[in-house]
Each structure stands twice: as C-alpha cells, then as structure tokens.
Amino acid sequence: MNGLYDGEFAGYKIASPEELDSALREAVVAVDANVLLDLYRFASQTSNDLIKTLQGLGDRLVVPHQALREFWRHRQRSQGSPRGATKSASDALGKAARSMNDTLRNWAKAVGVNAGEVAGLTAQVDDFVGSLQDELEQALAEADAERVGDPILEQLEELLAGRVTPRLPDEEHAECVAEANRRIDAEVPPGYKDADKQDDDSADGGAGDYLVWYQATRYAAGQDRDLLIVTRDEKEDWWWRQGADFIGPRPELALEYGALTGRRLFLMRPTDLLARAFVLEVVVDRESSADASRVADDEAAEEPATAEWTLDAVAALLEQLDDQAPVQAAALRLATPDKRGRVSREEVYVLGDYSDERMLRGFTRPYHRLTAVLQARGVVPPGVPQIFVARYPDGVRTSYFSVPDEVPPLLEALAQRAAGLPRQD
Incomplete structure (x- = not known):
C-alpha cells in the first residue's frame, strides 16, 4: 500500500x-x-x-x-545595461520636455499669451529637465566609480x-x-x-x-x-x-x-x-531581498505585450480586486488620464492606511495572480502587459506605480459607467 x-x-x-x-x-x-x-x-x-x-x-x-x-x-x-538605461531615461525626459513645450505653445495660442511669457515657461521646463538629465549622468558616474574595473x-x-x-x-x-x-x-x-x-x-x-x-x-x-x-x-x-x-x-x-x-x-x-x-549565518541588508524582487519585476514588465487590455477585462479584474484586494482595486482606479496613469507611493499608503515602516514588496502580486486566473477563464486576453507596475527611480524603493497606456481611458469609461454617465469617446 x-x-x-x-x-x-x-x-x-x-x-x-x-x-x-x-x-x-x-x-x-x-x-x-x-x-x-x-x-x-x-x-x-x-x-x-x-x-x-x-x-x-x-x-x-x-x-x-x-x-x-x-x-x-x-x-x-x-x-x-546601466549606461543603456541611463541613455533611455535621458532620451525619455527630453521627449517629455518637447511634448510639454508644445503643449505650452498651443495653450498660449489659444488664450493669447505673448511670446515672452511662453518663452519663460518653456525655459523653466528645459531647465528642470536638464537638471534631471544631469543628475542621471552624475548618478551613473558615481556608480561607475564604485565599480571601477569589474x-x-x-x-x-x-x-x-x-x-x-x-x-x-x-x-x-x-x-x-x-x-x-x-x-x-x-x-x-x-x-x-x-x-x-x-x-x-x-x-x-x-x-x-x-x-x-x-x-x-x-x-x-x-x-x-x-x-x-x-x-x-x-x-x-x-x-x-x-x-x-x-x-x-x-x-x-x-x-x-x-x-x-x-x-x-x-x-x-x-x-x-x-x-x-x-x-x-550571513547578515544582509534588509533592502537587498526587495531589490532582487524589483529586478525580477522589471524583467517581467519588460516582456513584450501581444495584446491590449479591454474595457471588459479591466472591469472583470476590478471586480475580483474589490472582493479579494480592495486596496489594490482602489489604487488601480486612481490611474486615470488626468494623472497620466500613475499612482504615487504616498497615495497607496493613504489608501491602505499603512504605517511608515511598512514595505510595499508584494503589493502588485494580487494583480498578477488575479490576471492569471481571469486569463485561464478566457476573460482577460493572453499576452496583455502587467496592469500595475512598480517603478523604482532610486533603484530600491517604489516611487510610483504605472499602468499600460490603454488602461487610463478604460478606467475613466468605467467610472462614467458607474456614475450613469454616457461614455465620452
């Protein structure tokens, strides 16, 4: 037996x-x-x-x-990869600056603001973005100095x-x-x-x-x-x-x-x-495990998506989150177009009433788990990108979370549906 x-x-x-x-x-x-x-x-x-x-x-x-x-x-x-990542980040900041300046110029034309005032505003954007790009290069230089040779x-x-x-x-x-x-x-x-x-x-x-x-x-x-x-x-x-x-x-x-x-x-x-x-009997820094988890999450987030989120898929995920992970549901609903699909670390702490000592390691797991469940049921398309991704500008602590580009308008449409308003296409 x-x-x-x-x-x-x-x-x-x-x-x-x-x-x-x-x-x-x-x-x-x-x-x-x-x-x-x-x-x-x-x-x-x-x-x-x-x-x-x-x-x-x-x-x-x-x-x-x-x-x-x-x-x-x-x-x-x-x-x-550190040098390539720095270049990518610097290029993205430059692209964002050009977009902001175009927005300011279009706004100025619409409201009749004179060219001098617009030039002052765009200069502020250029100065700010330039200082960020300089900080990225400085951080890279310091990292290179730490790792002289190999x-x-x-x-x-x-x-x-x-x-x-x-x-x-x-x-x-x-x-x-x-x-x-x-x-x-x-x-x-x-x-x-x-x-x-x-x-x-x-x-x-x-x-x-x-x-x-x-x-x-x-x-x-x-x-x-x-x-x-x-x-x-x-x-x-x-x-x-x-x-x-x-x-x-x-x-x-x-x-x-x-x-x-x-x-x-x-x-x-x-x-x-x-x-x-x-x-x-090895003593390690308490943040090291979280940093290793960050790299794994970043790797997963970089996997190419082969499908996009749909209105029904986001609605189904939110329904599951409301039942099993309400803080994560509330956080996802914050990633609206007016916030450019971003949710800050501070907002998550307020939503969860978390203490300052709490770490956010594992916060995104319910999204992954429930997405997989809904994919198995045929509700969420296979190959969609991760819907709520932790971002680590300082390399260790989560600074904010972001969602795929198609998701903020879907969240807005779902909010309008919940409020009984006609969808704005």
Whole structure:
C-alpha cells in the first residue's frame, strides 16, 4: 500500500519553511546564469550581499557549465545595461520636455499669451529637465566609480574557483540537445517555454535550460545530496505556480530528480535566497531581498505585450480586486488620464492606511495572480502587459506605480459607467 506522496505523486510534496532551511544548509546549490548576470543589475549592496550568501554555501555551491557559458555569452550586455538605461531615461525626459513645450505653445495660442511669457515657461521646463538629465549622468558616474574595473568579475573568479561542472563530451552534449528538443516538442519541463530559441544562431538553440538541468542534477546525484536550484527564471516550465504564487518546482521535475537519486529537489529565486541568508549565518541588508524582487519585476514588465487590455477585462479584474484586494482595486482606479496613469507611493499608503515602516514588496502580486486566473477563464486576453507596475527611480524603493497606456481611458469609461454617465469617446 502507498501513501499520499508515494510513487508518481512524490513530486507534489510542498517544501515547508523548515525543509527549505535544511536544504540551504545541506543540499547541493546550483546557480543559474541569470542569477550571476543579475549581479550587474542589482544595487551594489544587493550584489555584495548575494555574493556573501553564495560564499556561505562553501563547497556545496556549483555552477553548471552551461550556466557559465550563458553568463559569458550575455555578460557584456548586462554590464552595459546601466549606461543603456541611463541613455533611455535621458532620451525619455527630453521627449517629455518637447511634448510639454508644445503643449505650452498651443495653450498660449489659444488664450493669447505673448511670446515672452511662453518663452519663460518653456525655459523653466528645459531647465528642470536638464537638471534631471544631469543628475542621471552624475548618478551613473558615481556608480561607475564604485565599480571601477569589474569587481563583480573579481569576486566571481574567487567564488567559482573549482565550482563549475566540467564541459560535457561532444557525444553526450549532442544527446542532451536532442533530448531538449524532444521535450520542447512534447512540452516536458524544463525548457519547453524556450521553443522560440530553437532557431537562434547559438549552437544550443532552445536547449540551454535542459543542459543546465542535466548538468546540475548529474552533479548533485554524484554527491548523493538533495538539490536546490537558484534561478530568476519564473516561467512555468520550471515552477509549479498558482497564479502569481510560486509553490515549488514543477512536480515532474521533482519526480524526475527523485527517480534519479532518491533525493529531493528544491527551487528558490534570488529574492528568496537573500531573505533566508540568516540560515547560513550571513547578515544582509534588509533592502537587498526587495531589490532582487524589483529586478525580477522589471524583467517581467519588460516582456513584450501581444495584446491590449479591454474595457471588459479591466472591469472583470476590478471586480475580483474589490472582493479579494480592495486596496489594490482602489489604487488601480486612481490611474486615470488626468494623472497620466500613475499612482504615487504616498497615495497607496493613504489608501491602505499603512504605517511608515511598512514595505510595499508584494503589493502588485494580487494583480498578477488575479490576471492569471481571469486569463485561464478566457476573460482577460493572453499576452496583455502587467496592469500595475512598480517603478523604482532610486533603484530600491517604489516611487510610483504605472499602468499600460490603454488602461487610463478604460478606467475613466468605467467610472462614467458607474456614475450613469454616457461614455465620452
């Protein structure tokens, strides 16, 4: 006779907090390429804290050869992202200044304001935007000064000495690529969400995730230990998810590793690892986990949208939010056209009657979770952008939230409908 988690059901066992702590202390911990690359995207304190935490793992830390290969393939792009982000922000500010000045000139023509007064107003706009652009460049210069050379690379050189798995022999590598392609076609985890990479110019195509999985599991099997994989990849071909909640590794993956080794599989994101650094007796800054979560949210927000929000979709989401997350519902309703689709941090604190000590980490999760629920029901189109996105101009704390461009007019139309007014198109 079998029990609840025997045989084919072994993968459904959800790790308790105590089991996750035990895994951090005892399991082989394999780190994916995206975690190493994010060291360049994190705030300096977060990068230092993550490296300290990885050091705390000692000889249980391992980086699959494929993960290091992908790190070197994408490192220059990640290293240059602060400069590219600064240029994008500066260009956006310049575009906003031109738009404001055009608005002022059109207004002046309509009300008969003389050219001298308009010139004074546009000069104020130019001065203000210019000062913001100067501050962005100064902040970038200070960040560059902190990271003269490449201290992250220097730290990784020491951290990863002797911790990278060997390169697979050519024949074994070819077999893994063939297996990865089979899994993509059959939608077997991990890696089937990378089907669009099969036609990439790289030799591995869409096989990268499976190669990381194969190398990590075979190494941990040789150590006869449980395996904990740290990845920023949040796709469903790695994670067992319920809406926006991360329950654990896909049951198929847990079952596969259990069948291979008789051991357990665990998954963590960098933000989870930093939040549990104390288990390794490593002290990290309290903001570091939130910063790691910010980078993950930013990455998700940057995913290209393939559909737009509709009036019925927004109405359905608001109905769900009213029932399950009323503060989030009220916050979304504030993102009207007159506010350019933005809701400030201060407004959210007032809506929720939050204390000053409270952090807003996780505030957007109900939007993600309920959007996923409504998409499963066919109410919200697949491929819509995230509807309520946290913005971090200072790099750590949420300053404001924004919504997609199509949403503010829809919110206004819904408000008019609720008030019994005819819709203004």
